[in-house]
Amino acid sequence: ETGVTQSPTHLIKTRGQQVTLRCSSQSGHNTVSWYQQALGQGPQFIFQYYREEENGRGNFPPRFSGLQFPNYSSELNVNALELDDSALYLCASSLRVAGGETQYFGPGTRLLVL
Amino acid sequence: AQSVTQLGSHVSVSEGALVLLRCNYSSSVPPYLFWYVQYPNQGLQLLLKYTSAATLVKGINGFEAEFKKSETSFHLTKPSAHMSDAAEYFCAVSLQWETSGSRLTFGEGTQLTVNP
Numbered sequence: 001e002t003g004v005t006q007s008p009t010h011l012i013k014t015r016g017q018q019v020t021l022r023c024s025s026q027s028g029h030n031t032v033s034w035y036q037q038a039l040g041q042g043p044q045f046i047f048q049y050y051r052e053e054e055n056g057r058g059n060f061p062p063r064f065s066g067l068q069f070p071n072y073s074s075e076l077n078v079n080a081l082e083l084d085d086s087a088l089y090l091c092a093s094s095l096r097v098a099g100g101e102t103q104y105f106g107p108g109t110r111l112l113v114l
Numbered sequence: 115a116q117s118v119t120q121l122g123s124h125v126s127v128s129e130g131a132l133v134l135l136r137c138n139y140s141s142s143v144p145p146y147l148f149w150y151v152q153y154p155n156q157g158l159q160l161l162l163k164y165t166s167a168a169t170l171v172k173g174i175n176g177f178e179a180e181f182k183k184s185e186t187s188f189h190l191t192k193p194s195a196h197m198s199d200a201a202e203y204f205c206a207v208s209l210q211w212e213t214s215g216s217r218l219t220f221g222e223g224t225q226l227t228v229n230p
Contacts, residue, residue: 002157033217042204042220043158056217090157094216101208101216105150105158 002026004093004106012112018079021109025072025093031055032074033103034066037088049074050096086113116141116207120221128229133177133192135224137205140186145207147188148218149179152202161203164188175199200228 003026013019025032031050035043045058049068063079072093078085088110092103121136139145146165150158162173169181179190188205202225206218 002159004157006157031216035218042222043218045217045219048217058217092158092218096216101146102148102160102163103216103218104160107157110155 002104002106004091004104006089006091006106006109008109009107010110010112012114013081014114015081015083017081017113018077019081019111021076021078021089021091021111023074023076023091023093023106025074025091026095026104027072029072029093029095029104031094031096031101032068033092033094034074034076035090035092036060037090037108038084039087043090046076081113083113086111116145116209116219118205118207118219118221120203120205120224122224123222124225124227126227126229127195129197130194133190133195133199133226135190135203135205135226137179137188137190137221138186139188139205139207141207141209143209145209147179147181148206148208149173149177149188149190150204150206152204152223154201158204161190195226195228197228197230200226202226 005024033048034046037043047057052068068074088108090108092105094103117140119138148163149161164181172178205221
């Protein structure tokens with residue numbers, strides 16, 4: 001148990017729709033990162049938030065956006081869904097301190113776009 | 115930019131045999147290195163991490179990994195495989211967050227099968 005939870009566990013959407021995925025970080029963690037894991041591949045970094053501000057972004061278009069809230073919760077929003085957005089979406093929380101940072105992952109949300 | 119290469123997308127061992135999963139990294143600055151395990155339909159669980167302290171790192175479930183700078187490697191080993199070790203294993207690299215944030219860059223993963 002990492003103390004990181006995600007909701008929902010599964011989701012089915014149709015192309016063009018919008019989706020919001022939620023994550024609850026470990027208490028005290030000031031950083032949350034989101035990853036997309038397509039079937040049979042390693043996770044790909046989407047973006048990271050540190051103290052409620054975006055702190056790095058991977059190679060994903062602007063229709064992927066996020067928010068981090070003071071109560072250790074965060075959201076990943078995806079607009080104009082495409083078929084290729086079907087994947088497992090993982091959030092990871094961490095405490096940013098000098099000397100290293102370890103990310104702890106939630107169980108993921110599996111998104112299917114039809 | 116950092117990158118990770120995992121040699122062998124599938125590794126099969128017998129129960130009780132040595133497990134060796136290979137990971138090579140590329141990084142222009144001293145990296146932090148991680149091994150995560152993923153069981154079917156689950157998230158990632160941290161096995162162990164290297165953050166510039168001891169080069170031989172011990173993790174959970176009897177796994178360990180050795181950081182070799184000269185070989186840019188961070189291979190994962192376990193002396194004796196157990197059936198419950200069957201899973202997907204990911205090697206990942208990140209930099210010090212002061213450099214460019216602390217994003218993890220993952221390898222493609224190695225599926226470990228343990229045969230009875």
